[in-house]
Amino acid sequence: MSSIAEQLAKAVAEHDGVLPLDAALVARDWLPAGRRLGLGEDQYDVGERGTICERWLGSTTHADNAVGPDDEGISYIRPASGAPISLAEAISADPAAILGQDYARSHGGLGRLAKIYDFAARIPFHIHPPKDQAAKVGRNSKDEAYYFPAGVEMGAHPETFFGLHPGIAASRRADLLLDQLTAWDSDDILQYARAYKQMPEDGFFLPSGVLHAPGTALTIELQEDSDTLAMFQALNAGKIISKDLLYKDVSETDREERGEAALLDWLDWDANGDPYFYENRHIPPAVFHESESGSEAWIFYGSTKFSGKRLVVRPGQTYTCREHGVFNLLVWRGEGRIGGQQVLGNTPGSDELLVVHDRAIQDLEYTNTGTTDMTIIKFFGPDINPDAPIH
Secondary structure, eight states, X not given: OOHHHHHHHXXXXXXXXXXXXXXXXXXESSSOBOOXXXXXXXXXXXXXXXXXXXXXXXXXXXXXXXXXXXXXXXXXXXXXXXXXXXXXXXXXXXXXXXXOHXXXXXXXXXXXXXXXEOBSSOOOSEEXXXXXXXXXXXXXXXXXXXXEOSSSOOOSOOEEEESOOHHHHHTXXXXXXXXXXXHOOOSGGGGGSEEEEOOTTEEEEEOTTOOEEOOSSOEEEEEOSOOOOXXXXXXXXXXXXXXXXXXTTSOHHHHHHHGGGGGGGGOOHHHHTOTTHHHHHBOOXXXXXXXXXXXXXXXXXXXXXOEEEEEEEOTTOEEEEOOSSOEEEEEEEOEEEETTEEEETTXXXXXXXXXXXXHHTSOEEEEEOSSXXXXXXXXXXXXXXXXXXXX
């Protein structure tokens, strides 16, 4: 047994399989931070790296930034004694201890990435590669889903552009997009898309291959474990962003031989132009259990690649439930105890846990010791919740 595996075994025993996680903070240099992540004002600006705009949750995925530490985006287990343990290294050293024997044999890891993103300006119109295009550069595709929590300032532009106008997509007007990518001097590409207002306690599911420009609402996101994209919008938040972000995950051969036109292969034209995009991609919370002690709802669903739940525990109550497999959680609001661990919402370092498989499949108690609701978001990887809604 490796030293990391030994440290992990000790941490699992110390915490009865409910492992505290340190906050994994991620900087971006192409947009200003919304400063709603619960950090001190002096913690957001990180020099040449930009500003802290995202927090990754239960992450084994490295943030693909040009400048930054080698472990940016990676979560760390915080044991009761000893040094923090990289979650990525822990799973590599002893996958069964976290994932369970059967799941570890059939899956290479947690297989999903959860995050909070927090931008003061709309994210530029961009796209994530479908499986075949991502494979060209050794990466994964990136289906993703969004949840907009209530009680947070929505920002200056709480609307998201999704896809393309149906007529443009149906006629495959690639020339309209190519002209914008070639010029790389404006945000005019947004004229070809439709915008949807972001509403509190609401959400969307977005497959790879669909263009989107997420609005400024603080967003809790669950996605495939990948940090791949291509920016399609040059001008954003008052400045021209580097065109390197258009080509970030394009193979060298495609870039040299086809230039900007190579990015058009990433588009799922039918999905982008779906005239019933809202009906087919909108995923509001779906409550499936209510009791005196609390309620549970699906908030990330529509795919076997990942799923997620919102648990609300009433003041002074204890809610008991079990899951099908390993998951991580964020205490969004409130305070209490989860499996014996003290938690405090919206407080990095005290609001994030990983529940290993062998503990997750047993009854786990969530006790609200505060005077307001305790709201918890749970994140699951592929194939763990076959009972999640299809849509």
